[in-house]
Amino acid sequence: MATVMHQFSKAAHLDWIGKLFGRRRNLSLDQKAQLSSWRELPRASLETGLETSRFVVIDVESSGLNLSLDHLIAIGAVAVTNGKIDVADSFEVVLQQSESSSHENILIHGISRSAQRNGVPPAEALLLFLQYLQKTPLVAFHVTFDETMIRRAMKQFLGLNFRHEWLDLAYVMPGLYPEKSKQLRLLDEWHRYFDIRNPARHNAVADAVSTAQLFLVAARKARERRIVTYQGLRHVEKAQRWVSWQQT
Secondary structure: HHHHHHHHHHHHHHHHHHHHOOOOOOOOHHHHHHHHHHOOOOOOOOOOOOOOEEEEEEEEOOOOOOOOOOEEEEEEEEEOOEEEEEEEEEEEEEOOOOOOOOHHHHHOOOOOOHHHHHEEEEEHHHHHHHHHOOOOOOOOOHHHHHHHHHHHHHHHOOOOOOOOOOOEEEHHHHHHOOOHHHOOOOOOHHHHOOOOOOOOOOOOHHHHHHHHHHHHHHHHHHHHHHOOEHHHHHHHHHHHHHHHHHOO
């Protein structure tokens, strides 16, 4: 009996460790090889020029806005290469859901119940995203949400602790346009101000493309201040985060 209890305790301990650090859930040998190949890619330099490099602008759709309870449904992304949006270099995937999200949630992102149930198996979908992304730096608006959803999915389905370079336009834009920082806060408000139109709002790829247009606006403004690298914009973001913290 003691031996059985010991084995049970050991199994429970291993299960707890697995939940804490994540597992590679039933990955095939090919999937493990894909993940290993991605890990071995060299990290991108953050000092690369905004006009001479590739950046990936990303948007996600989820089952809701609760960072603790909701989960990833879709990823949309588009590349900005050498200072231009490359629509041909875009990415979109819907992760297969065991249960589709609520009717109210579907009305927001437009991904039907059947599309969710017939999506790409999560591990495969995330590996496809990594293959597309490589180690390219990421750009988003309100990074915390997108990053949390993606990191949790990576941990759950690939056992991957996804640590990547992100740039948050929600702080970069008011950092570059301080005179507009109190007037413009939401993504849609920045879009309206710069006449950036998005006919398919809450479609992940469409949102990524419109956010990419805002990124180009930021890059042009940055050049006026002699900021010409991704790292330079990260410094703007960091400074604006400090300003925002001081104002709270």
